[in-house]
Amino acid sequence: MQELIEISLENHIDIIMIAESENLDMQYFLSGLRKNGKIFTQIELLPKKRGLTLFANESLEVLIYKEEKYFTAYKVHNNGKKYLLFVTHFTSPMYKGESARVQRANTLYRTIEKMESACNEVETQTGKRKYNSIVVGDFNLQPFSDGIIGIHGFNAIMDANKAKKGSRTFGESNVRFFYNPMWHLMGKHDGILGTYYCETDQEDKSFYWYTFDQVLLRPELIDEFVWDEFEIIKKIGNKTLIKNNRIYKEKFSDHLPIKFKIG
Amino acid sequence: MEQSLWKFNERTLKTNTKELPDGILKEQADILSDKTGGVLYGRTTNMKFRPQDPNVKYNLATVFDVVVPSLDNYSYTLLIMYSRPESDYPIALTSDSNIIDDAENFRPQYECEDRVSFIKGLREILSSDEVNRNIEILYSKACF
Numbered sequence A: 001m002q003e004l005i006e007i008s009l010e011n012h013i014d015i016i017m018i019a020e021s022e023n024l025d026m027q028y029f030l031s032g033l034r035k036n037g038k039i040f041t042q043i044e045l046l047p048k049k050r051g052l053t054l055f056a057n058e059s060l061e062v063l064i065y066k067e068e069k070y071f072t073a074y075k076v077h078n079n080g081k082k083y084l085l086f087v088t089h090f091t092s093p094m095y096k097g098e099s100a101r102v103q104r105a106n107t108l109y110r111t112i113e114k115m116e117s118a119c120n121e122v123e124t125q126t127g128k129r130k131y132n133s134i135v136v137g138d139f140n141l142q143p144f145s146d147g148i149i150g151i152h153g154f155n156a157i158m159d160a161n162k163a164k165k166g167s168r169t170f171g172e173s174n175v176r177f178f179y180n181p182m183w184h185l186m187g188k189h190d191g192i193l194g195t196y197y198c199e200t201d202q203e204d205k206s207f208y209w210y211t212f213d214q215v216l217l218r219p220e221l222i223d224e225f226v227w228d229e230f231e232i233i234k235k236i237g238n239k240t241l242i243k244n245n246r247i248y249k250e251k252f253s254d255h256l257p258i259k260f261k262i263g
Numbered sequence B: 001m002e003q004s005l006w007k008f009n010e011r012t013l014k015t016n017t018k019e020l021p022d023g024i025l026k027e028q029a030d031i032l033s034d035k036t037g038g039v040l041y042g043r044t045t046n047m048k049f050r051p052q053d054p055n056v057k058y059n060l061a062t063v064f065d066v067v068v069p070s071l072d073n074y075s076y077t078l079l080i081m082y083s084r085p086e087s088d089y090p091i092a093l094t095s096d097s098n099i100i101d102d103a104e105n106f107r108p109q110y111e112c113e114d115r116v117s118f119i120k121g122l123r124e125i126l127s128s129d130e131v132n133r134n135i136e137i138l139y140s141k142a143c144f
Helices: A002-010 A026-035 A098-125 A219-224 B010-018 B021-035 B099-104 B115-126 B129-143
Strands: A015-018 A040-042 A053-057 A061-067 A071-078 A081-089 A132-138 A167-170 A173-176 A213-217 B041-048 B060-068 B074-083 B091-095 B110-112
Touching: A002 A015, A002 A026, A026 A040, A026 A053, A053 A071, A061 A098, A071 A098, A081 A098, A098 A132, A098 B041, A098 B099, A132 A219, A213 A219, B010 B021, B021 B041, B021 B060, B021 B074, B021 B115, B060 B099, B060 B129, B074 B099, B074 B115, B074 B129, B091 B115, B110 B115
Parallel strands: A061 B074, A081 A132
Antiparallel strands: A015 A053, A040 A053, A061 A071, A071 A081, A132 A213, A167 A173, B041 B060, B060 B074, B074 B091, B091 B110
């Protein structure tokens, strides 16, 4: 818990998104931040009790928009800009095979797309600025999985220039892109190779490192993405989250956190 | 001279579809708005449904959300109705579920072969303690 407070403070985080937070002592966490002059609020209304939690700095306007079992959606307003933030946690590979998880991703994407349309329809009718979406969380799928990069899934691609075109034609429809910056962190020889480590792949592939935790952006946000702030965090203070070239899950978490900044 | 060969007009169309499942859901959405003085309202959204089990015959999901305008249009999914676009019945109802889980393991609380069983299932969901508790929470958050 103390590490969670430290990581938030030393990285100047405004929005903290956590999965599997069931055993988190929320009050201790909020009070620890408050003692350091940071006033955060837990944003929830009718949570589905699956451990997805978001804490926001009071300087930001963060409104809960929809709480579902596999994701929670928030509206974030900052400096006149409007974001629709989806925080997600997909089913673990321990319980579902790749194809089932891909099906879930495809269904989830359709749900998210409907919500984006409904949200922006209201904004358009009232002549207001539109929301742009960010989807972040533990997808339990790799960036090259069908559910993430496939056209029936998130259609989240690695090429920023291509993504800026907005969409691709598929049959008679235009399918909008997401941009996936995680490709630029995966497998770097001088960095951390992923956000999750496992020696027993379900399909006997020798990945070892997985990039299950991702951030996907609608193309309108690509130019707002601050590359210098984008990283997989491997240290908190002088404590390292890596031990013997693996994630030190016995002491911290079995996933490494991602930090990113928009705007 | 223009001659309509259609059997219906707008009035008969509205009257006849009011008793179909979508019309009944829409009516309950309107009643929710009336009963809460517009603080909450119901919204239905249609989505394609792709169940993994080929024996599941439904391929359209109608999501019934409760929307709270004063909470920046926060919405809460009250139930999902599954149907086939080409027929009124049968339909299936799930509550406290989601399309992802339903697509993977379709176990609806109600399967309705006709209007009577649909109304019965819908009544049980809408009058359940959990739904009413959630409505009270949302109303309270919206008003105070």
